[in-house]
Amino acid sequence: MNDRGKIIAGLAIFIAIVTLPFWFNMGKAAPVPDPKLTAKAKAAKECVESTAYMRAEHMQLLDVWRDTVVRDAKRVYVTEKGKEYMMSLSNTCLDCHSNKTEFCDRCHDYASARPYCWDCHIDNPKGEN
Template identity: 65%
Template sequence: MKDKRWIVSGLVVFLLIVLFPFWYNRGRAVPPPEVKLTEKAKAEKECVLARDYMKAEHMQILDLWRETVVREGNRIYTNPKGREFVMSLSNTCLDCHSNKAEFCDKCHNYASVRPYCWDCHIENPKEAR
C-alpha cells in the first residue's frame, strides 16, 4: 500500500524526536559540575545550615532573609546551633563564596536555573563592605 510509506516515515520522525536526547548526546560523557569552595568556605566546614539542606533549599533561606531584612529591618539570624549571622547575600554569603562563577553559576547553569538575585546584587561587593 502506498500509505504505508507515509505511516512509516511519520513513525520514524516521531521516534527520532522521542529519542532526541539519546542520539544528540551520542554517548558523550557529561561530567556533573564540580563546585569549588574557597579556602575560607573550606575552613568554615559548615554553612548557615546543614550541607544537604543548603544544597536543595538555599533559595528558601535567602527568601526568608530578604523578607526579614527588608520588611522587618532585622539583620541578625540565629541558626539552630545558636550561631549568629548578619543576613546579607552580598556580605555574608558572598564573603565565603566569593567565587560566584565557580560556585553559584556552576550548578545554576547546569540545571538551567536563572535566579534573579543578580538583577540587584552585584557579584563582587567590595565597596559595599
C-alpha cells in the first residue's frame, strides 16, 4: 500500500490554501486609507467629541443618538465640554462630513465594515456635489 502521491497532492492543496493571502496580494500594493476632511470639517477643528474618542466610539455614539431620538424624543446632545449638538446623522454629522465616499467609506471599505446607516439615510441630504 502506498498512497504517497495522493498524500503529497493533499499537502500541496493545503499549503496553497494556508498561503492564499500571500498569493492573493502578490505584486499588489495595499495603500493605507486616507480619509479626507472637508474644508468645513477642518475649520471646525474638533468633532462632537475628541478625535481619539470619535475614531474608536463613533458607532456607539450614533447608536445612542438613534435610540435617544427615536425612543425618548430627545434631540439635544451635550458634550463633555458642555457644547450642545442636534443628534442627527443627516443634519449634524453630514453637515461637516458631507463627503461620504472620501471620508466614511475609505476606512469602512478597508476594514470591511458595512454599517447599516445607509439602509435608511441618504448620504448627501443637502444634494451637494
